[in-house]
Amino acid sequence: MAEANVAGNEEELKPYLVVDVKEMSKRADALRAQGKRIGLVPTMGALHLGHLSLAIAAKNECDVVIVSDFVNPTQFAPGEDYDKYPRTLDADLTLLSQIGADYVFAPKPSDMYPDGFDAKVHIGGVSQLLEGEFRPTHFDGVATVVLKLFNISRANVAYFGQKDYQQVQVVQKMVDDLNVPTTIEMLPIIREPDGLAMSSRNQYLSSEERKEALVLNEALAEAETLIRGGERDANVIYAAMRAIIERAPSAKIDYMHIGDPKSLLPLERVAGNVVVLLAVRIGATRLIDNRIVER
Amino acid sequence: MAEANVAGNEEELKPYLVVDVKEMSKRADALRAQGKRIGLVPTMGALHLGHLSLAIAAKNECDVVIVSDFVNPTQFAPGEDYDKYPRTLDADLTLLSQIGADYVFAPKPSDMYPDGFDAKVHIGGVSQLLEGEFRPTHFDGVATVVLKLFNISRANVAYFGQKDYQQVQVVQKMVDDLNVPTTIEMLPIIREPDGLAMSSRNQYLSSEERKEALVLNEALAEAETLIRGGERDANVIYAAMRAIIERAPSAKIDYMHIGDPKSLLPLERVAGNVVVLLAVRIGATRLIDNRIVER
Numbered sequence: 235m236a237e238a239n240v241a242g243n244e245e246e247l248k249p250y251l252v253v254d255v256k257e258m259s260k261r262a263d264a265l266r267a268q269g270k271r272i273g274l275v276p277t278m279g280a281l282h283l284g285h286l287s288l289a290i291a292a293k294n295e296c297d298v299v300i301v302s303d304f305v306n307p308t309q310f311a312p313g314e315d316y317d318k319y320p321r322t323l324d325a326d327l328t329l330l331s332q333i334g335a336d337y338v339f340a341p342k343p344s345d346m347y348p349d350g351f352d353a354k355v356h357i358g359g360v361s362q363l364l365e366g367e368f369r370p371t372h373f374d375g376v377a378t379v380v381l382k383l384f385n386i387s388r389a390n391v392a393y394f395g396q397k398d399y400q401q402v403q404v405v406q407k408m409v410d411d412l413n414v415p416t417t418i419e420m421l422p423i424i425r426e427p428d429g430l431a432m433s434s435r436n437q438y439l440s441s442e443e444r445k446e447a448l449v450l451n452e453a454l455a456e457a458e459t460l461i462r463g464g465e466r467d468a469n470v471i472y473a474a475m476r477a478i479i480e481r482a483p484s485a486k487i488d489y490m491h492i493g494d495p496k497s498l499l500p501l502e503r504v505a506g507n508v509v510v511l512l513a514v515r516i517g518a519t520r521l522i523d524n525r526i527v528e529r
Numbered sequence: 530m531a532e533a534n535v536a537g538n539e540e541e542l543k544p545y546l547v548v549d550v551k552e553m554s555k556r557a558d559a560l561r562a563q564g565k566r567i568g569l570v571p572t573m574g575a576l577h578l579g580h581l582s583l584a585i586a587a588k589n590e591c592d593v594v595i596v597s598d599f600v601n602p603t604q605f606a607p608g609e610d611y612d613k614y615p616r617t618l619d620a621d622l623t624l625l626s627q628i629g630a631d632y633v634f635a636p637k638p639s640d641m642y643p644d645g646f647d648a649k650v651h652i653g654g655v656s657q658l659l660e661g662e663f664r665p666t667h668f669d670g671v672a673t674v675v676l677k678l679f680n681i682s683r684a685n686v687a688y689f690g691q692k693d694y695q696q697v698q699v700v701q702k703m704v705d706d707l708n709v710p711t712t713i714e715m716l717p718i719i720r721e722p723d724g725l726a727m728s729s730r731n732q733y734l735s736s737e738e739r740k741e742a743l744v745l746n747e748a749l750a751e752a753e754t755l756i757r758g759g760e761r762d763a764n765v766i767y768a769a770m771r772a773i774i775e776r777a778p779s780a781k782i783d784y785m786h787i788g789d790p791k792s793l794l795p796l797e798r799v800a801g802n803v804v805v806l807l808a809v810r811i812g813a814t815r816l817i818d819n820r821i822v823e824r
Contacts (some may be wrong), residue, residue: 269562350654352653353650355651356649358648358649359647378707385710411646411648412648412650412677413550413554413677
């Protein structure tokens with residue numbers, strides 16, 4: 235366990251690790267009562283620069299930064315990678331100590347979902363497409379845990395990465411429809427120098443697959459180039475993206491999608507701002523990426 | 530519109546009527562920022578002494594009392610009494626002015642459920658029995674609107690009447706499972722002098738039905754007498770309750786139920802504290818009532 239977590243030295247040592255749900259609520263409540271503005275960065279741990287960029291934004295904009303570090307079982311379907319998902323709490327704490335995050339909230343699954351737990355937050359519309367088709371129970375799990383985390387942390391603001399673009403839209407829709415008193419901020423995708431979007435799942439890739447994974451960003455770049463060059467036919471753009479992705483021998487496309495930035499409804503012809511999203515399996519690893527094209 | 534609602538005179542004139550969701554959130558947010566403790570009394574209007582007892586408790590325990598007055602369409606099934614449910618906002622405001630409630634929040638359905646609204650909070654377990662069997666979509670509607678009202682009002686405490694006993698358990702389960710930062714208080718049933726539990730639906734009863742409706746409370750009193758006298762067999766108690774209810778010619782029993790006070794799971798033999806619940810139709814009017822028997 236990192237040194238930063240010795241209890242009783244909260245003033246000097248950050249982040250302070252909280253594992254108990256009730257303790258986190260109580261601390262957050264006390265902070266809000268003192269008028270502090272709380273920023274939450276919900277993560278599943280295995281932190282990379284993408285997550286850290288969110289925590290840095292929270293640090294700049296809020297009085298207190300809580301980073302949740304919880305691999306949420308309910309957003310994984312049977313057969314997905316819940317068991318092998320990387321868990322690196324010590325390393326996460328070290329990284330977060332360097333940017334001055336105040337609290338790391340790393341609850342046990344049995345404290346988040348005690349015996350008899352039986353609640354579900356379901357968001358329709360934007361959650362039904364794309365990831366919602368390939369992972370039908372995923373967004374119910376996301377919406378439910380995110381609402382729990384917002385409630386526990388009493389967050390004024392919560393920070394999400396654009397990498398999970400559809401997730402951000404689902405969370406924003408939940409906030410709107412349920413009048414949740416938390417503001418959502420979406421921050422840009424952070425990429426490796428060669429263009430691969432940072433993801434905790436990138437570490438599943440073999441070195442050969444790691445090279446092949448570049449086709450996601452390359453396909454999105456091509457889509458943007460075509461759109462900026464005046465191409466309006468989504469099918470023409472998909473064909474060009476497919477040609478790039480198929481250069482990777484182990485790539486299998488789950489979807490390519492050009493949609494409205496908010497509803498994500500598919501567009502046959504590009505009009506106004508759009509978001510281009512894709513999900514591609516590289517061998518056994520499923521990767522997603524996206525690009526907003528504003529005009 | 531009652532005089533109490535002239536805007537700009539909030540200091541003198543209470544309650545202040547708010548119809549806009551965003552305005553209510555904003556005011557509640559400002560009150561919380563000032564450190565005020567907010568008590569919410571969620572109602573569907575048509576206020577009677579049962580509701581007022583909740584508002585009085587809120588007044589005693591909180592700095593600010595918000596009474597929501599909203600006939601929530603999503604908790605009524607097609608064919609239920611949504612359209613004919615009594616709407617008496619002016620009278621409600623007058624009553625609430627007498628006990629010093631601070632805000633009445635009476636939103637429009639189209640502001641609570643704007644076009645494209647697509648969220649649902651589902652609570653399992655305790656919501657599946659009894660009312661959940663007779664009204665399968667009811668508690669999803671209740672849980673969703675109550676969570677919205679908690680979020681909009683930023684309530685520290687919310688007050689519910691024991692009359693809707695199962696509803697209170699569903700709301701408490703939602704609060705527990707979703708870590709909602711609102712404390713639930715349940716207050717005793719308020720009855721007419723002859724024993725009928727107060728309900729906005731009592732006004733549907735003809736004068737003959739009004740007399741027949743007394744069998745609900747009489748059956749519950751008999752159940753308590755039997756339990757206190759040592760009877761432990763639920764079926765014996767149900768038979769005695771049925772004999773009383775059948776004295777009313779237009780009574781039809783939806784359910785009689787002896788259950789665990791928290792889970793509401795049925796008990797064949799009475800053991801420890803129990804709650805006795807029933808739902809009876811008197812002509813076209815469906816009434817519910819209950820009694821906690823603590824030993």
